Amino acid sequence: MRSGMEVPELMTATQVARILGVSTETLRKWRAKRRCLPYVRVGRHIRYRAADVAAFVERGTVMPA
Structure with missing residues (x-):
């Protein structure tokens, strides 16, 4: 890895589902539909x-408005 390269924070589907207020199954469906x-x-x-x-x-x- 290059010096000074910033690595973005990666979150699991469970963490993202909790943040968005949806289920992990919803995230899976969104991935399948390329949402x-x-x-x-x-x-x-x-x-x-x-x-x-x-x-x-x-x-x-x-x-x-």
Whole structure:
């Protein structure tokens, strides 16, 4: 790994599901449908970058008129 390279925080599906208030099964369905929440495959494990989860929440934010 290069010196000074920042490694993003990776979260499990359980952690992300808790943050978003959905089930891990919902996250699995979103992955199958290629829904807008990017994920990282680490071997057989699925992980989510904290910045991607935050961006997903921001994209879903609706500002009242």
